[in-house]
Amino acid sequence: MKNQIPVVLLACGSFNPITNMHLRLFEVARDHLHQTGKYQVIEGIISPVNDKYKKKDLVVARHRVAMARLALQTSDWIRVDAWESEQPQWMETVKVLRHHHSELLLRSQSQTEGPGDKAFSPAPAAVPKLKLLCGADVLKTFQTPNLWKDAHIQEIVEKFGLVCADRAGHNPEQYILESPILQRYQHNIHLARDPMKNNISATYVRYALGQGQSVKYLLPDAVIAYIKDHKLYTKNSSWAGKSTQRNEEKTS
Amino acid sequence: MENSEKTEVVLLACGSFNPITNMHLRLFELAKDYMNGTGKYRVIKGIISPVGDAYKKKGLIPAHHRVIMAELATKNSKWVEVDTWESLQNEWIETAKVLRHHQEKLEASNCGNQQDSPTLKRPGQKRKWTEQRQDFSQMTSRELKTKGMPEVKLLCGADLLESFGVPNLWKSEDIARIVGDYGLICITRAGNDAQKFIYESDVLWKHRSNIHLVNEWITNDISSTKIRRALRRGQSIRYLVPDLVQEYIEKHNLYSSESEDRNAGVILAPLQKNTAKAKP
Numbered sequence: 001m002k003n004q005i006p007v008v009l010l011a012c013g014s015f016n017p018i019t020n021m022h023l024r025l026f027e028v029a030r031d032h033l034h035q036t037g038k039y040q041v042i043e044g045i046i047s048p049v050n051d052k053y054k055k056k057d058l059v060v061a062r063h064r065v066a067m068a069r070l071a072l073q074t075s076d077w078i079r080v081d082a083w084e085s086e087q088p089q090w091m092e093t094v095k096v097l098r099h100h101h102s103e104l105l106l107r108s109q110s111q112t113e114g115p116g117d118k119a120f121s122p123a124p125a126a127v128p129k130l131k132l133l134c135g136a137d138v139l140k141t142f143q144t145p146n147l148w149k150d151a152h153i154q155e156i157v158e159k160f161g162l163v164c165a166d167r168a169g170h171n172p173e174q175y176i177l178e179s180p181i182l183q184r185y186q187h188n189i190h191l192a193r194d195p196m197k198n199n200i201s202a203t204y205v206r207y208a209l210g211q212g213q214s215v216k217y218l219l220p221d222a223v224i225a226y227i228k229d230h231k232l233y234t235k236n237s238s239w240a241g242k243s244t245q246r247n248e249e250k251t252s
Numbered sequence: 253m254e255n256s257e258k259t260e261v262v263l264l265a266c267g268s269f270n271p272i273t274n275m276h277l278r279l280f281e282l283a284k285d286y287m288n289g290t291g292k293y294r295v296i297k298g299i300i301s302p303v304g305d306a307y308k309k310k311g312l313i314p315a316h317h318r319v320i321m322a323e324l325a326t327k328n329s330k331w332v333e334v335d336t337w338e339s340l341q342n343e344w345i346e347t348a349k350v351l352r353h354h355q356e357k358l359e360a361s362n363c364g365n366q367q368d369s370p371t372l373k374r375p376g377q378k379r380k381w382t383e384q385r386q387d388f389s390q391m392t393s394r395e396l397k398t399k400g401m402p403e404v405k406l407l408c409g410a411d412l413l414e415s416f417g418v419p420n421l422w423k424s425e426d427i428a429r430i431v432g433d434y435g436l437i438c439i440t441r442a443g444n445d446a447q448k449f450i451y452e453s454d455v456l457w458k459h460r461s462n463i464h465l466v467n468e469w470i471t472n473d474i475s476s477t478k479i480r481r482a483l484r485r486g487q488s489i490r491y492l493v494p495d496l497v498q499e500y501i502e503k504h505n506l507y508s509s510e511s512e513d514r515n516a517g518v519i520l521a522p523l524q525k526n527t528a529k530a531k532p
Contacts, residue, residue: 074495213285216277
């Protein structure tokens with residue numbers, strides 16, 4: 001439709017492993033933005049965090065990227081992007097947003113300049129808006145001292161924008177009221193209501209896998225098969241993960 | 253404990269499955285893990301039994317669609333299958349009767365299977381088996397259960413357990429039969445009132461050892477009603493139902509405001525049946 005602003009949604013996180021809840025986040029956000037009538041969501045990007053994030057029980061990025069790729073093989077609009085995970089260092093979310101923003105600029109420039117593209121888009125395509133997609137729990141972490149820089153929070157909500165899906169036990173409206181920065185850029189924060197909330201935490205999934213319990217229907221079958229094939233998240237995998245990480249540091 | 257000492261269990265889930273969701277499928281996984289984890293049971297099969305059209309529930313689409321969706325949803329399950337017997341009956345069938353049907357079917361097929369079992373074809377064992385078989389035929393179904401027959405148990409969510417309290421929805425003798433003769437595996441949310449509900453019902457309390465409450469740690473807000481609502485509003489149901497089910501729904505345009513009006517104003521079959529009986 002004309003006059004609709006194209007939007008790309010970016011989700012950052014561990015995806016350790018990716019679950020149906022992560023995938024739902026995208027669906028709920030897209031429905032919400034479309035129902036405003038103002039936006040057209042053209043792409044979703046999943047960006048698994050770098051191994052240097054050093055979170056407990058984080059399996060190596062290669063596996064997390066592969067699992068996300070398997071989970072998304074049946075989606076026609078969400079893709080995984082390994083750029084963040086391939087960097088030599090962990091980086092702040094705002095830097096990941098900047099990277100993808102410049103990629104979008106490059107892409108739209110080459111599209112408008114490229115020959116033969118006129119057949120596809122007769123009108124000059126607007127540069128899509130890049131928005132950070134997250135659960136309401138992430139809004140709460142903005143309040144955690146020393147976790148986020150205020151300048152970064154401001155850049156995220158001012159320059160980019162936030163699409164936030166509600167989560168059981170979280171009150172995003174309250175989090176916005178409690179933060180002067182979020183309040184100031186409220187117009188750039190979209191709260192998407194999820195009619196069918198679930199809280200499939202990856203932590204629970206790892207625990208259940210360690211106990212040998214079924215996680216079927218909580219994550220795509222292809223991801224479960226990958227976890228089994230590579231013996232991820234078995235009881236001792238946190239140790240295995242750590243040693244693998246150390247080895248990679250030595251070789252790099 | 254050796255596998256042979258464990259009681260084999262078949263889980264039966266009755267319901268509309270209008271449409272089947274990932275939540276229904278999770279119930280089976282949770283129940284199986286729980287039962288196997290007790291060390292006393294071994295879950296060998298799960299059965300999904302969609303209700304017949306004569307149930308007359310509002311918004312209930314024809315059984316053949318609901319059966320196909322359940323079949324698509326269980327295509328990738330090694331142990332859960334769909335049974336159409338209940339959905340093919342002309343009249344609405346009480347859940348206690350569906351349980352009885354499956355228990356009898358299981359016992360019949362189990363006798364047949366054991367006869368065909370290759371281990372019994374070894375010389376010297378054949379006669380022993382024939383003797384056993386004669387014993388079996390003289391036993392009542394209750395005794396058969398204790399002799400290693402699989403037991404059918406009803407799998408449900410907390411909503412079904414609590415519906416036992418709705419007037420005229422269930423016959424009290426049926427409730428007694430379900431919990432007494434078969435058993436119930438009920439998936440509940442932590443902090444749910446299921447325990448209190450059992451305590452406050454004499455018949456449930458009496459058979460409480462036959463009622464297994466399984467905690468669901470992951471809040472799962474998916475319901476078929478909400479799925480149908482989302483579909484009417486053009487919202488995504490992806491990752492809430494299996495992909496094949498979603499494709500089937502879209503291909504046949506199964507849920508709309510028209511389909512939601514099916515059976516509107518019609519009294520639910522169990523209420524019709526049980527209210528009529530209660531009248532003098």
